[in-house]
Amino acid sequence: MRNVRFVATTALLLPLAGCGVYGLPNGATQQAQTMHLDWVVFSDAGLVVAVLLFALIIAPLILWRRRSDAYPPQFNRNNRWEIAYTGIPLLMVIGLFAFTFWDEEIVERITAHPANTVDVVGFQWSWRFHYHNTNIDVVGTPQSPPQLVLPVDETTRIDLTSSDVNHAFWIPAFLFKRDAIAGISNHFDLQPTRLGVYRGVCAEFCGLDHALMSFTVRVVSRGDFARWLRNGGSSAILSAKGASL
């Protein structure tokens, strides 16, 4: 049991120290903090259940192997145990659901007044980013993936759709994806918390070059972002300033 507690505590503390757990990337947005906590809670609960049940499955194989031809006591049906092994898992999933209920609301919350709004359109096989109230319109190709520039610590609204088949807009570092479906406009907010360049991909199979349908996300300071907007989205400004990222 001490080992389990050690692993569980470490797993709970790791995200606080800002490191990844179980290979999970650091959440680089405000929303991702909540989703990261969700991962940690569920993984830890799962780990405890797994260790317990592995022990319960393996133990009889060691303790009660056949030693003679005599049959063991033919007992079965025990109401007390049956109620226990129905009730306890039920309480556990109710707890996990309550947790989900709480953080689903936080993750999907949409502010009334985002600082910026970007129209994202998925198509076979790249992305188009259009910044509202500007002329900035970035269209990528599989060979030269487009770049989405986001300001740090500000809320950016993404309006997501597709112009042909289903795609999914996924930034692993943000622990978040949403489907791009023709005829449907999906909205969500991103508030990055760390400067950096992140990888984004299409997660829904969409045909031949699905594997190459990537993009990059560049999170820059607010000043840089304002300058970038004023210069009509010229990335020259950023590559000069943001080489250190």
Added chain:
Amino acid sequence: MTTTTVTAPAPGTSLVRHGVIAWLSSTDHKHIGILYMCTSIFYFLVAGLLAMTIRAQLIQPNMTLLGPHQYAEIFTLHGTAMIFLSIVPFALGLANFLIPLQIGAPDMAFPRLNAFAYWIFFFGGLTIFSGVLVNGGAAATGWTAFAPLSDIRISTGGGQDLWIVGLLMTSVSGILTAVNFITTTFLYRAPGMTMWRLPVFTWEMIATSLMILLAFPSLAAVLALLFIDRNFGGQFFDAGAGGNPVLYKHLFWFFGHHEVYIMILPYFGVITEIIPVFSRKPLFGYTGLVLSAFAIAGLSMGVWAHHMFTTGAVANLFFSGVSFLIAVPTGIKFFNWIGTMWKGSIILTTPMLFAVGFMLNFLIGGITGVMIASPPLDFHAEDTYFLIAHMHYVLGGGSLFAIFGAIYFWFPKIFGVQLSERLGKWCFGLLFIGFNTTFFVMHILGMMGMPRRIYTYPALQGWGELNFIATVGSWIMAAGVFVFIWDVVSASLARKGVADDPWGGNSLEWWTTSPPPEQNFTSLPPIRSERPVFDAKHPELARRTGK
């Protein structure tokens, strides 16, 4: 038509027919069951080879063994063959063989319908695979074939149409078989075999049949709509013309999530047959276990859109809540198996090893399943290798391990030939190690950001190493499958005879000869509990149960 009039107790005729014509025209449930199982093992081997090529392509970054279109065809055929032509039909075949035997009936209620169901499944499988011969190749849109990707403007090849009609045939086959199972178990039980004395495998098949009846019409509907869209100018899923791509997802997953339980409940039944025999104890909580199967079947009505959390078009919390609840009846099954083994007298034969392997693998798949039932967590995991790992732990580590367990358990009954315990244990060891090597690392790959269905990936940190491990695991699994084939071939050649009841079984199939005669039984023991054969052989330990 050749018919036989059956009086009770049924006469065991020596009228055994051989030859190709006999197999083609037979309506004997045992022949049809064997045909189903052999066909599904064949497709399992084909789909396994396809999986090997997938793993070979992904062994390191930027491989060019396969082109993008070939890769898409291969993973589409792999998924379709494993799900529709292997895991489901094996269960239908096993049930075809076992249900009349387990309930003490001479045959299925509708023998000719049964033969029709098998043959339309057989032709359906061939039709799906015939796509590789036509211009444009086989279907290449994944086993889900989401519209609009599968629409005529984007997937122009005839392979997609053949895939649709082939799948339609298998879904018709499933519906007919389900009707047959329900009728047979309701009406053709032997004297004293009340519903609450049915073996658990038969119970699980009743629940499965119920779900087939609910789910497969939805599949048939979505396939028909897609076919109309493609060939007759329909616009059901064309957003530009007022159609709705989300409707496809609704109809498909309404079928699709029932399908997940259709693929696992029969195998819960298999495991529940194996564990009491080799623990030499009765099942811990028979009634609870049966009710849990129906709880799963019932709740599975309300979970389909947990495949659609990221669409933003469904009530996530409703589907999340119902999905969580399914963990409870699944837990009941686990504790029942543990309770059955508890203080038993356990014999670790090959079928029992596969049952234990099933429990360990399925437990991991179940836990990751609860994780991704939480939408905020699914927002990261959906459509990634984490999901691939989850799904393969449930269907590969779960259902396929149970298939091997079932083969080792019932092979002596079906063919009257015993498989080798020594080779069986090698097969289990290689499969268990290979399986976990292949799929465990996929959890990590998914969390690191690898999406599913990509034919190539860039040389990002750690991806190459983990994918290499997964590919090595696939070779170990292949070795395990070779040992299995070797075992079956050598045992069939040696033809070492076997007793009627080699394991000390509980249910009625162990009462009759191996293989069973034409009308299944020459006599029946009195049926006073869910394990009549055990009661008859150990009257001092017998107990009377069942309503």
Added chain:
Amino acid sequence: MITGRRLFVSSAVFGIVIAIVHWFSSRDYDGTILLGVMATALAFAASYMFVAEREAQLVGDRKDASNADVKGERLGVFTVATPWSLLAAFGACLLLIGLAVFPVLGVAGGAVLGFGLFQLVRESR
């Protein structure tokens, strides 16, 4: 049979309940209609079983019955072999493939399917 009837009745009731809960938690037409249709189908099967119940007296439902009770009684007539199931399935396959790629094949398939079904009906007379 009573157990079987309960099975369908409780599934139908559960289907109705879940359809209502789904409607009030999502206001989504697609899903609610799917659930509603499904519950109706179950209720249809359940109602048939109420009708069939009156006539059925199954020896399999009597918990003290044994083989001696039905000695010599006719259990039923079972088909052992027929070529027409295979032929009908082959015809259905041709019909569907024909629809997909080659209409003439579809007509031929329809004829084969019709012939197979006709033979199946004829031989059960």
